[in-house]
Amino acid sequence: xxxxxxxxxxxxxxxxxxxxxxxxxxxxxxxxxxxxxxxxxxxxxxxxxxxxxxxxxxxxxxxxxxxxxxxxxxxxxxxxxxxxxxxxxxxxxxxxxxxxxxxxxxxxxxxxxxxxxxxxxxxxxxxxxxxxxxxxxxxxxxxxxxxxxxxxxxxxxxxxxxxxxxxxxxxxxxxxxxx
Amino acid sequence: xxxxxxxxxxxxxxxxxxxxxxxxxxxxxxxxxxxxxxxxxxxxxxxxxxxxxxxxxxxxxxxxxxxxxxxxxxxxxxxxxxxxxxxxxxxxxxxxxxxxxxxxxxxxxxxxxxxxxxxxxxxxxxxxxxxxxxxxxxxxxxxxxxxxxxxxxxxxxxxxxxxxxxxxxxxxxxxxxxxxxxxxxxxxxxxxxxxxxxxxxxxxxxxxxxxxxxxxxxxxxxxxxxxxxxxxxxxxxxxxxxxxxxxxxxxxxxxxxxxxxxxxxxxxxxxxxxxxxxxxxxxxxxxxxxxxxxxxxxxxxxxxxxxxxxxxxxxxxxxxxxxxxxxxxxxxxxxxxxxxxxxxxxxxxxxxxxxxxxxxxxx
Numbered sequence: 043x044x045x046x047x048x049x050x051x052x053x054x055x056x057x058x059x060x061x062x063x064x065x066x067x068x069x070x071x072x073x074x075x076x077x078x079x080x081x082x083x084x085x086x087x088x089x090x091x092x093x094x095x096x097x098x099x100x101x102x103x104x105x106x107x108x109x110x111x112x113x114x115x116x117x118x119x120x121x122x123x124x125x126x127x128x129x130x131x132x133x134x135x136x137x138x139x140x141x142x143x144x145x146x147x148x149x150x151x152x153x154x155x156x157x158x159x160x161x162x163x164x165x166x167x168x169x170x171x172x173x174x175x176x177x178x179x180x181x182x183x184x185x186x187x188x189x190x191x192x193x194x195x196x197x198x199x200x201x202x203x204x205x206x207x208x209x210x211x212x213x214x215x216x217x218x219x220x221x
Numbered sequence: 222x223x224x225x226x227x228x229x230x231x232x233x234x235x236x237x238x239x240x241x242x243x244x245x246x247x248x249x250x251x252x253x254x255x256x257x258x259x260x261x262x263x264x265x266x267x268x269x270x271x272x273x274x275x276x277x278x279x280x281x282x283x284x285x286x287x288x289x290x291x292x293x294x295x296x297x298x299x300x301x302x303x304x305x306x307x308x309x310x311x312x313x314x315x316x317x318x319x320x321x322x323x324x325x326x327x328x329x330x331x332x333x334x335x336x337x338x339x340x341x342x343x344x345x346x347x348x349x350x351x352x353x354x355x356x357x358x359x360x361x362x363x364x365x366x367x368x369x370x371x372x373x374x375x376x377x378x379x380x381x382x383x384x385x386x387x388x389x390x391x392x393x394x395x396x397x398x399x400x401x402x403x404x405x406x407x408x409x410x411x412x413x414x415x416x417x418x419x420x421x422x423x424x425x426x427x428x429x430x431x432x433x434x435x436x437x438x439x440x441x442x443x444x445x446x447x448x449x450x451x452x453x454x455x456x457x458x459x460x461x462x463x464x465x466x467x468x469x470x471x472x473x474x475x476x477x478x479x480x481x482x483x484x485x486x487x488x489x490x491x492x493x494x495x496x497x498x499x500x501x502x503x504x505x506x507x508x509x510x511x512x513x514x515x516x517x518x519x520x521x522x523x524x525x526x527x528x529x530x531x532x533x534x535x536x537x538x539x540x541x542x543x544x545x546x547x548x549x550x551x552x553x554x555x556x557x558x559x560x561x562x563x564x565x566x567x568x569x570x571x572x573x574x575x576x577x578x579x580x581x582x583x584x
Contacts, residue, residue, distance in 0.1 A: 125260045137340070139264035141257060141375035141383040144390075151387065158388060160422065161449020164381030166392040167362070169369045172257065172376035 060085035122146035182211060222291045222329055224302050228545065232309045232331040232536070243519045244467050245352035246399045246439065246532060249310065250361050253384045253393035254343040254368070255375040261385035262323070262338040270322030270338055277337045280371045281326045286333050286364055295323040301550070304541030310348060315339055333364065340385050341393075343368075352463065354396060354456050362452070381448060391448030396456055398463050399428070403438040403516040404473035405466075407485075411440075414469060422446055423462050428508075437508030437535060442466065474520070478579070486576045489517040497568040502561040503553070507538040522574040534567060 058067040060083060067083035120129045123146065127139025132147060144151065155162045185208045192201035255261060259273050274294075282292045295303070295316060303317040312325050316339045323338040336344040345368070347361040375383040381391035389395070405411050415425045428439045442463060444455050477485050492513035495502075502510070515531045517523050536542055538560055544550055547559055 124258075125264060127264060131264075135263065137263055137385040138261060138387070140260040141255060144377060144380055144383050154387065155390070155448065159391065159446040159448035163379055164377070164391045164448060165454075166381060166394075166451040167365075168378070169366075169374050169376050169382075171369050171372075172374050173378070175257065175373060176376070176378065 058083045060088050062088040120147055120149065178211065182208065185211065222289060222327075224291060224293060224298060227291045227327060227329075227331070228302065228305055230329075230331070231533075232311075243528075244400055244402070244470055245463065246401055247310070247348055247350055248353045248357045248396075248398050249346060249348040250354075250357045250394065250396045251344055251346040252361060252365055253341040253382065253389045253395075254345065254365070254372075255341050255383060255385070257373045257375040259342065259375075262319075262340065262342060263385060265322075265338075267321060270320075273342050274322045274324055274337050277335075277343055277372065278324055278326060280368060281335045281337070281343070283371070284364060284367050286360070287326055287328050287335070289329055290333075291325075291327045291329075293324060293326075294321075295319055295325065296321055301541055301545055304539075305545055308536060308539040308541045311346075312336055313339060313344070316344075333360075341389070343372075352398065354398075354460050354463075358396070358452065358456055389447050392450075392452050392455065394447055394452050394455060395443050396459050397441045397443030398459070399439060399441050400463070400466060400470075401437075401439055401512065401515060402466070402470050403512050404477055405470050406438040407488075408473050408477060410469070410473060414466065418442060418462060418466070419445075421458070421462050423459060436505040437512045439508070439512070439535070474516075478520075482576075482579075486522070486574075486579075489513050489520075489522060490574060490576075493517070493568070493571075493574055496564050497571070498565065499561045500565075501557045502538075502564060503557050504538055504540060504560065507560055507564060508535065511535055511538065517574055520579045522576050522579055523572060527572065530567070530571075534564065537563065 059065070060067045063085060065085035065087070068086050069084045069089040121127070122139055122143045124142035125140035127143050127146070129147065129150065132138060132143075132150075138144065138147070152162065185204055189201055189204040189208065192198070192204055256273060256276065259265065260269055262270060262273070265273065278292055281287055282290060295312075298306075298317075303312065306312040306325070306327075307314055307317055309331065311327050311331060311334045313336065316323055316325065316336045319339065323336070325334060325336050327334045332348055334346050334348075336346070345361060345365060347357050347364070349357045349360075377383055382393040384390050384393050402411065402414075405414055418425050422445050424443050424445045426441045426443070428437060428441065442459070444459050447455075450458075492510040496507075496510050496514065511531050511534055514523065515528065518525060518528045518531065537546065540553075540556055543556055543560055543563065546563070551559060
């Protein structure tokens, strides 16, 4: 498992110069990636330009994350059908376009998660509303498959019953969720 | 509630009554949440951002801890007001620089804040003075559950809460403690501590997050990973790391006193002298001097009741608060004069240190 850590300390009166220009370095970054120590000293402006001071709080993880996207092993051309986000967008931003991107980019995501987190499966809190929506979606998908199958095999009574069931489920789902 | 009255109200961190803990100044937990079927804020078109903002802020403002709260769009806030909210840890710097369609809802007592359209649709945050991981978790968990009844969160049974950045995936939870670790800094052990903490899957940052200054010997320690463990397991792991950092800091204080108490008392005494008499103090120096006074309080050289004054001054010494108090915008050189003048007046009546009362770092 890839192990990475990050440290940023800005200490007072530090005489170091920026690795990229001659200005005094105020941002000192130590990364340990796969047990190798990398040290960088940057001035405020260069740190900003490199995104090191990005206030999102996790830009370093993003940097590491981008570095872990080896272009040779990624499946190029993946696009999220829901929001139009492409794989190169992900490489550029280190963030996804929408929740459906997690399905669209499954292939590149899985190896990345192994190095990034303790595990690759969620074991924490489960929101009941979202869960109900997901099971409803799965149920409708199954019923729609049944319907197509029934029509194809000319089981018209089954098809009619399934169609009624689909409209019942849809109608029930339009009612507001219980509070 | 208006932004002006919020700023005029003491925050959880500046509240005189709440600052009793010696080493952990503040506990904070945030949850990243997104609406299903909506593009994340960074990728959404303006109309989509506006729609999400409308849905979210209505639902959040209706939640019980956020009744009669401040509910404001970021573009309605002035630069100084945003800076003050950042200095109070109520909004992030990313939100303060964000485009149309971003906003924040802050509870009256300033312990709960929810950012809308920051990196994620919702960033729910609860903060508490002192070391209170369990209490903070129970408050934020309840708020999250009540929001979930009205908002359809993006969630996958296998990946958990879906976030814009995969580094927050799963629980979407970042729990952190703000710690005052002067003895570890003075005895040059901080780098070692940071490395050890990192190895345990926790991250160490400066006072105002990534890339920020570590002056004042104040550090934020938080969990690095969010997926593969339950919230309770992450909090338990964090709590044990924090506990061990507290022990290391107390040991370091004891060692400093054993090795050369005179040297340590000299530092504290000089800090007192400069705060009482200095005329130019930049925020880094002011933070470091205040940190030494706070250490003096922990050691028993000043009365414990003064700790809350120092915690308030940590925030009042920040550029946003300083300029707001002086009702104007000033360049850094003018600010250094004003800061020193404010601290001089605060320390004019501050009790003299009495080092005969020190209790070897135990408190």
